Amino acid sequence: WVPTLSMTPLRAHRLLRLAVRLGARMRYMERPSSFTVGAVRGLCTSTSGKSKPDKANEHDETFTSTVELKGKKGGSQAEEKSAWTKFWDREMERREEAKKRKSEGWEKLNKDMSRSQLQDYYDMQRKRGKAEPAIKEIIPKSKAIAFPSMVVHGLDGSTFDLSDNFANEVTWVTMYGTALAMQMGQEWLDEISGEGIQIYEVSVNESWFSRLLKPLSLRGLKNRVPVEKHANFATVFGSIAPQKEKLEMVNRLTAYSFLIDKRGAVRWRSSGSPIGNDLELAKTFIRELHKER
Structure with missing residues (x-):
């Protein structure tokens, strides 16, 4: 040429x-x-x-x-394996991992989009926050899931993993993200506070706007919550999507209540305000967990 x-x-x-x-x-x-x-x-x-x-x-x-x-x-x-072959092996592994993460992300997005926010509003207005009916029986030990690890910040200034505080104690945990949901959770706490259990309230703030107003939110909560409850009133600023998925918290506007045994396993759950015989069921299950060894 x-x-x-x-x-x-x-x-x-x-x-x-x-x-x-x-x-x-x-x-x-x-x-x-x-x-x-x-x-x-x-x-x-x-x-x-x-x-x-x-x-x-x-x-x-x-x-x-x-x-x-x-x-x-x-x-x-x-x-005998060349450096070029090793490079491509690592590159293919990286691409497979990226493809897997992308697939998991699409699955999560489809799951989030499958339930519209209108359904959340409907549950709040027509069903008193009931995303699902309350469980009528206590969950057996063999089928109960452990409460997931969740780092929270108490109003008293402490930082701790909520799941570390369940050992040898029957515990009630209420989680909510709106002021209306906080009122729903308080309806439960007013009735079960005398059952000899430890109680934790968790205010969940996942939106970027709430994180932006974090100082104002904390100041308002400290003024609203009695000082003697600050140690057991916790806040979360940021996404807790993995924990919500494990606990099946599908409605972002309502309150969720969990009854946890002495091993840290979720034995009963409910959402929204107590209706019908929900309170009687909760008190009965609390007594059963007290008797368990």
Whole structure:
């Protein structure tokens, strides 16, 4: 191949350099066992016009012959595996992980979009916040799930993992994200506070706007909640999507109440305000958990 006379000298020079490089690469691809670090270094220095010391050439030739000898004697696959192959193995693993994360993200988005906010409002207005009917029986130990780990901040200034405070205590946890839901949760607490259990209230603030107004929100809660309850009144600013998914908290506007046994397992749950015999059920189940060993 020869450049035509119609080409400019600069373009012809570039094409000739490209042809030389391609030819050099093809020659090295025909001898994969000799394609070593030294060969690559020699190719780079030859194209840049710099000479290479004799000792370095001797070292590269020795390294090349050693690799060829290992290949003939049946060296390990890890030694024969080229750096390029290792790079592509890592790249494919990274792409598979990214594809998996993307698939999980789409599944979560579809799940969130499957329930509209209008349904949340409907539950609040027509069902007194009942996203689902209260469970009529206590959950057996074998089927109960552990309350998930959740780092919260108490109004008294403490920071702790809520799930660490359930050992050897029957516990009632109420979680809500709106002022109306707080009133619904208080309807439960007014009736069960004398049942000999420890009680935690958790104010969940997931939106960016609530995080922006965090100082004002904390000041309002401290003024609204009695001082003696500050240690057991906690706040969360930020997303708790994994915990909400595990606890099946589908309605973002209502209150959720959980009865937790001495092992930290959720044995009963309800949402919204107590209606019908919900309070009687809750008190009965609390007494049963007190008797469990």
